[in-house]
Amino acid sequence: MTVSAIVIHPGDSVACLLRDHRAGECPVLPSGRAAALAVDTPMGHKVALGAIRKGEPVIKFGAVIGHATKDIAPGDHVHLHNLEGGLR
């Protein structure tokens, strides 16, 4: 099975998609299948590996890239609608 998503740093809470995925598809990580995607999600975008509660940090590159603005479920697309950076 060809890998279709990547976790850049071992501590990350999101994976990056290496191609466009359809809703319901499970991205394939080197370590195995991730949770089924909630919506169609394009290449390069982030999906949640586990649950992230509203207000919790989102980790990519092993660092905080912002905080969840609502509860995020495994397989959710993580983007402008549920993640906000600290700099505005």
Added chain:
Amino acid sequence: MSGFQGFPRNSGRPGIRNHLVILSMCGLNAPGARRVAEALPEAVLISSPYGRGHVGADKAFHAHMLRAFATHPNTGAVLILAPDDGLCDRMEQAVAETGRAVAGFSLQRWGEDGTAMTRAAVEEGRRLLADLQAVPRAPCQLSDLVIAAECGHSDASSGIVANPLVGDLFDHHIAAGGAAVFAETLEWLGCEPGLYARCVSQDVSDRLRALVRARHAITEAAGHDIHIGNPGPQNHEGGITTLEEKSLGAISKGGTGPISGALAEGEPIPGPGLHVMDTPTLSPESISSMVAGGAQLVIFTTGHGNPYGSALAPTIKLTGNPDTARRLPDQIDFDASEVFRGLRDRASLLPELTGLIGRICGGALTAVERNREGDEVISRLGPSV
């Protein structure tokens, strides 16, 4: 890579090239310098379009950069073209002190006859090139190699594959005793506290803070708010949500190690370890500043591709974008796109990348060298008078 075959120098680090540099010190010499360079295609032309009416820090920086190129590890000999004897003699002496062959030509000495002067410079250049070509390579220490990282025309593959791969290389090279540097101050936006925390001492983090503050003061004084529209719609479409995320993708090419030094633009990289340099964002200015600081090799990651590199320091073009690798095979030195296609894991590419670096340090040509896309530029720090 345990070492490389390079060119040991009497003073300073060894070169991975033994270039004849045509150093045109002033805009008055630039047209003549272009004629000399056309007649000596093996030589590297470094030509300043300025050279008079600089004041203050800008004047000191211009002089420092010219001298840094003329005494760079990859410079074997120098052909100086200058407007007057004073400038010419001072540079000639500075180069000679490093043990390099040098020949100076000033318009003043040649009675302002640019035609006769360039003809003589070409003849002298041919002699210097013949001498350089007779110099054999010799074993050099990897710990004397300074690698600079740059990114340009980035896309989603840059932050996900190409920059983290260069970060792996930096971590590996520094663990083996080498030195590395990355730059472009405004690309650290929002991640500066993380960089300060990685500094090896309070002095280094204080210096970095001061450099960042001064760079931001330039944009503020010009009335720019660099946070507006950053990240922009293209970033958002590519999957970048926040400014911290965009910046982390850029600085991931610096690896994960402690920061041993914070340097001003063009400042010498003093020793082993990871260094950060405060530079403008434009790649030519940023790369030339790191090369002037002593980097002998540049790794330039790109998403959509771009042809540019350093003239003096071989520049490896690396992409993680499969379309770019396919579209520009003659411009890309290292294709990391199999990671982006899910066929390879990133760690498995590091030995191939260090292997390529070993070959290029030993004399194999980069795409930039083959395509003659190299240049060096000197930033302006203020207006002329």
